[in-house]
Amino acid sequence: MYLNCKTFFSYRYGTFSTEALVKEAVEVGASALTLTNINNTSDLWDFYELCLEANIKPVLGAEIRNGDHFLYILLAKSTTGLLHINQFLTKHLQSKEPFPERPDLNADVWVIYPLGQLPPAQLKEQELIGIQPGEITKLYAIDVAHYPTKFVVRQPVTFKTKVHYNLHRLLRAIDHNILLSKQTAEQIAAPTEVFLSPTKILDAFRQHPQMITNTLRIIDTCNYEVDLASDKTKKVFSATLKDDRILLEKLALDGLRYRYGTGNREAEERVRKELQIIDKLGFNSYFLITWDVIRYAQSRGFYHVGRGSGANSIVAYCLQITDVNPIELDLYFERFLNPYRTSPPDFDIDFSWQDRDEVIDYIFKRYGEQHVALLGMYSTFQYNAILRELAKVFGLPKHEVDAIADNPDATLQDDKIQKLILFYGSLLQNFPNYTSIHPGGMLISEEPIYQYTALEMPPKGFATTQIDMFVAEKVGLYKLDILSQRGLGHIKDCIQLVRENKSISIDIHDVEKFKRDPQVADQIRRADTIGCFYIESPAMRQLLLKLRCDDYITLVAASSIIRPGVAQSGMMREYIYRFHNPDKFEYLHPKMKELLEETYGVMVFQEDVIKVAHHFAGLDMGEADVLRRAMSGKYRGRKEFDRIKEQFFTNCKELGHPDEIAKEVWRQIESFGGYSFSKAHSASFAVESYQSLFLKTYYPMEFMVAVINNFGGFYSTELYFHELRRAGAKIHAPCVNNSTELTDIHGREVYIGFIHIKSLQKETVGRLLQERSRHGSFLNLQDFIHRTGIGTEQLNILIRVGALRFTGKNKKELLWEANFLSKRVKEKDVVGTALFQDKPVEFKLPVLYHTPLEDALDEKELLGFYLCDPFSLVDADPKAFVPARQFKNHAGQSIEVLVYYITQKPVRTSKGQLMYFGTFIDSNGDWVDSVHFPDSAVKYRLTGQGFYHIKGKVVEEFGVYSIEVKWMQKIGIKQPAPL
Structure with a gap:
């Protein structure tokens, strides 16, 4: 009966979440439910799964509109019909052509028109007319009995209650960018578009029982056979599955000799073990496609970094997908592949921002536009945007909008409007607003991609799915991440500049040489890393100084412990202490020493969490993998996560672990949520960091020019020119x-x-x-x-x-x-x-x-910056202040400094108060790091670029000095002398 239901993926129109729509259908006693979002099939597979779980028959389709004009509903009779609907949507969404008044679709798709759009005599076999309960009186002018099979019940469902109807009206006003008072009836849904109970619908159509029968018949014809658990990514790279296995083995063994020479039995055994598991799990094609992409990039002279869990693989190392040696780093094999894993390992392939689009274009051309698409994602309504959008709809002036955006507790003159904005704003939080593009995900499907999603064409010019990565994985489509970063652009351009400027050719892939270079080691130890990929931020530079890092293994760890999960849980500080004092701490449990001795008992990498979950708490590898996915922000099933948490504590009790220790171990695991790196991922970053460090150490001027020309890095262009000047x-x-x-x-x-x-x-x-x-x-x-x-x-x-x-x-x-x-x-x-x-x-x-x-x-x-030394302009005498290089002589003392602003990082304390970490340079060009606790942060605000006179106490941690700000004032520049 419910042939026309919408969720909030009818952007700026629907008000149900997908889950809420199905839940409401259960409550009214529906036995079947249709999803017909406006020009969209984004949440179709979530809907499909939720319906099956609720014992409701799902019917899949779309509602077609040109702007506010409703044209018809399309319902798929089968998966073939769904493919045709997605192709139809794709054609018009990509070309921006209006949808036709009458679609040309085959018999696998039902087309349901609104009453009055076409006379029943003109309808084809698969075309119908939908009648709403409120339209029954209009049927007296039509000889319904003469067309007994052409009329069906159409009860649209857009909202649940009057409150949600109001929310719908607000969404429509936002979409049209108009005042709510200017809204017309044509722009909004009728107030009757709610879930009427089956009894009420039957009662409304009691004089037309044939329409009820027709509706049920239509629902009965819509059936789908979809195995969501099966892998639907491209299964064959060459001619057959057997050929893929043979080709991958040949390439891996050739690469084995390239990477390890001959006679390395440990490496050969691991290669053959991996090949067996890769073949058994059906991932041969995935590895070969990734190898093919890398091979093309190398033929074009593009640099890349391969990372993700796939970087734990020795086969990936031998295929030159990654430059991470899993034997050297003792990478945890089960993080990469284990018997419970159903999805391929992650390969994140970074290219220069200048080269990435060509690589993407190659993939489209190589594997065919019928099978390739960029992965979509959703931009959602968030607090500040919601307030401003709703304030515009209600007609509030900008200064009042700013007032509530800056302070939700502020009281406006018209308190009633403010309450409405805050109330409906809370309902609108996290609603999808529009489709955007995933940062790097690409899908390559075995069947045509339209079998699973419609495609849009963003300004970037590459077809993009309407589904996001969570829905794609639910269907069994696994992404390959083709990403861009400016660090590789720095490297590529620097090598070219050195060749032109100094006639020197550099083998940037000789990373083993860079790791052994004493001058590069000294560069890391001094944290002289401005411009170097991933290790130039103030927090990372401080960490390198605290660790006195000068080797690859420590840099790998540093790349991970800087992540918020480890840092905010207090484990980063603990790691630094244990790193310098390996004999002055106790392990939480003997098992933790056995598992985590390399990282001094601190969980640093995803692998550490998996090992602890499996070997300490007795979770199987499948459950540990759910934890891994949750930690990396790639898991959406909270119920399953909560079940595993309960299992964790149950197992710990059965294994005899004290409650306090189990709770502490779980606290450390949970702190990783959404932020952790695999060890191979960190190792990949560290490889690129070493490449940048080598260039900065020996060719600092060319390197900094390359950084400037790639417009990338943590800091402003001004600082990179400052570094360039310091380099000579x-x-x-x-x-x-x-x-x-x-x-x-x-x-x-x-x-x-x-x-x-x-x-x-x-x-x-x-x-x-x-x-x-x-x-x-x-x-x-x-x-x-x-x-x-x-x-x-x-x-x-x-x-x-x-x-x-x-x-x-x-x-x-x-x-x-x-x-x-x-x-x-x-x-x-x-x-x-x-x-x-x-x-x-x-x-x-x-x-x-x-x-x-x-x-x-x-x-x-x-x-945007001075070419001279900025301190030559300041209206103060730099010599009257303490320079950074003397901080160690003033530890614990109050001093005054004159500094030039570089950047700041705002953070929230455990009590929710705002504080800052500031980064400056002094007149010698040395770094000054500052801490602005909440009291100071409120009284003395950092207001961006310029000079600051700061009074504060010098504090020291692990040999690194900073200033705890007690007072601060901005200083201007000298005024020109009068003529």
């Missing part, structure tokens, strides 16, 4: 005769790229570079204006940033002359190189003074 480079402002679009280096001379100049148009840069390339350097201001035809506004920007200083004139002189010459060129309309060069116009001007401070202010405005 001479940095020049942009120059029309020497600069390119990106920053360039020749020897030690660095010219800032035009791309860093704010408001300078891309067209201007392109024309400038093209003209210079064709006809050589510009001779003077007049020559520049004539040859580029540049407008006055863009010309003034270049002058103010110093890009025409080659003329030998100061900026004020150039600005005056430019104003005159630009008009003259406009009048003569001359652009390009003349056959004979005009003699430059000579101007007689009074003396126009220009100061270095004015240059600095122009640089700050146009580039």
